[in-house]
Amino acid sequence: MNPTNELISPQDGILRDLWETAQAPWQSGVLPSADRLARARASLPTTLPDTGVGFESIQEHVMEDIVPAFNAASISPNYYGFVIGGVTPAALFADNVVSAYDQNVQVHLANHSIVTDVEFNALGLLLDLLQLDRPVWHNGTFTTGATASNILGLACGREHVLRRAAEKKGSLVKSVAEDGLFEVLQALGLSGVQVLSTLPHSSLVKAAGVLGIGRANVHNICRADDPLRFDTERLEAELARTDKASIVAVSCGEINTGRFATTGLEDLSRIRQLCDKYGSWLHVDGAFGIFSRALDDTPEFATIKKGGEGMELVDSITGDGHKLLNVPYDCGFFFCKHPDLGAQIFQNANAAYLTAGSASGPTIPSPLNIGIENSRRFRALPVYASLLAYGKEGYRKMLERQIRLARMIYGWIYEHPQYTALPGSGSKAELLDQTYMNVLFRAKDDALNGELAARINATSQIFVSGTSWQGSPACRIAISNWRVSEQRDFALVTSVLDKVAI
Numbered sequence: 001m002n003p004t005n006e007l008i009s010p011q012d013g014i015l016r017d018l019w020e021t022a023q024a025p026w027q028s029g030v031l032p033s034a035d036r037l038a039r040a041r042a043s044l045p046t047t048l049p050d051t052g053v054g055f056e057s058i059q060e061h062v063m064e065d066i067v068p069a070f071n072a073a074s075i076s077p078n079y080y081g082f083v084i085g086g087v088t089p090a091a092l093f094a095d096n097v098v099s100a101y102d103q104n105v106q107v108h109l110a111n112h113s114i115v116t117d118v119e120f121n122a123l124g125l126l127l128d129l130l131q132l133d134r135p136v137w138h139n140g141t142f143t144t145g146a147t148a149s150n151i152l153g154l155a156c157g158r159e160h161v162l163r164r165a166a167e168k169k170g171s172l173v174k175s176v177a178e179d180g181l182f183e184v185l186q187a188l189g190l191s192g193v194q195v196l197s198t199l200p201h202s203s204l205v206k207a208a209g210v211l212g213i214g215r216a217n218v219h220n221i222c223r224a225d226d227p228l229r230f231d232t233e234r235l236e237a238e239l240a241r242t243d244k245a246s247i248v249a250v251s252c253g254e255i256n257t258g259r260f261a262t263t264g265l266e267d268l269s270r271i272r273q274l275c276d277k278y279g280s281w282l283h284v285d286g287a288f289g290i291f292s293r294a295l296d297d298t299p300e301f302a303t304i305k306k307g308g309e310g311m312e313l314v315d316s317i318t319g320d321g322h323k324l325l326n327v328p329y330d331c332g333f334f335f336c337k338h339p340d341l342g343a344q345i346f347q348n349a350n351a352a353y354l355t356a357g358s359a360s361g362p363t364i365p366s367p368l369n370i371g372i373e374n375s376r377r378f379r380a381l382p383v384y385a386s387l388l389a390y391g392k393e394g395y396r397k398m399l400e401r402q403i404r405l406a407r408m409i410y411g412w413i414y415e416h417p418q419y420t421a422l423p424g425s426g427s428k429a430e431l432l433d434q435t436y437m438n439v440l441f442r443a444k445d446d447a448l449n450g451e452l453a454a455r456i457n458a459t460s461q462i463f464v465s466g467t468s469w470q471g472s473p474a475c476r477i478a479i480s481n482w483r484v485s486e487q488r489d490f491a492l493v494t495s496v497l498d499k500v501a502i
């Protein structure tokens, strides 16, 4: 089993059955038919019966009524909505083990279970894939996704920048986690915390809302001529404000274009210097973009590789497992340059029984003291299994195929009389050079453009996200499934786009 070979499904018994069951209902398309949806909806009970229907009956109901009304988002390599990923065979296997054994990965008890060691080990393997230094970054945690990781990142940032400001002022009231946000701001004479970014993902704005920073305090500090990049002069002016503490959030992979907010080490170093000068925190939302670091140094992918360069300089990193890593939902990860900060914020107060057990080897923190949840799923195991099964090479080749397919489609759209490739400036060669695994485009004809995503998705052969770019409707193809095949998928996508343009 190797994701570099296309369309290889699990070979052995139980898993093969599950796999084949999961393939079967969608031969007809990536979305369920209206009939199937209606039948599934009608089958949902209105009350809980006194007497259960029994195991066999519920199996039948789930498989025959509910499952056929699923979409094929993760199953089909031709579902290009959101950034959805898929499930590698190794991850599918491991995830079933996780459910069967239902381990709670909450406290590190070295003599009770191996699970916290495996989680810690999996974080190390991820660092190797992403070419991040183990001595610096071997910490962090698995989360439910990049949204949760962004909450961790902004929570760490908020704590750090206010502690720095308190130190400068000699204030004893300094910790949001301990003293409260309102109390700290008041003691420091600050009006709030702000987050400075370029076209951040909506989840970063949500994180600001959850953390009492406020959605209104997330600001786009984009250049007038390029919404994807920082205007460093304005950035410095904002960082220099004396009434606010600031967190800078780098969009390492902007969700619509797939492009990067920084263009290499020098660019990110400049932002780092500014953050140091003004006591700010530097967070990276690399949900899917961080995986550009898994690529080799070749001219073909040099520009993409530069987009993920310099991550060793930042304070915290968000990444997603259930997207490009192709493990099942829900799985994200978080790394932090300041390993003790997490425990200062997320510790369970006054719970002596929760202290970590000691063992030889690395010091493994109890996950419940460095992240949001107490009881937690063993979501590290599918990551561990899939990384080891396919290795750096398997993942690198998967990503290369995804990028190449995106470039083939983009090049075709660029030449097409009825479509416009977005973001719209630059030559074809420049466009392709900057293409990661997203393709953003619109139809030249306004009437067609208004219903383009709906018309493409109505074919049920492929699915694209309808989005908006600079105020007008646009479509986005995001290629993230491990079963990507350049020739096969290019032929399908272009035939659908040709058909709907008529």
Ligand SMILES: *Cc1c(COP(=O)(O)O)cnc(C)c1O
Binding pocket: 083, 144, 145, 146, 147, 148, 201, 203, 204, 253, 254, 255, 285, 286, 287, 288, 320, 332
């Ligand atoms: C998908 C995504 C998120 C949110 O991730 P979830 O896994 O859906 O919580 C955050 N940031 C970026 C850049 C993303 O692509």
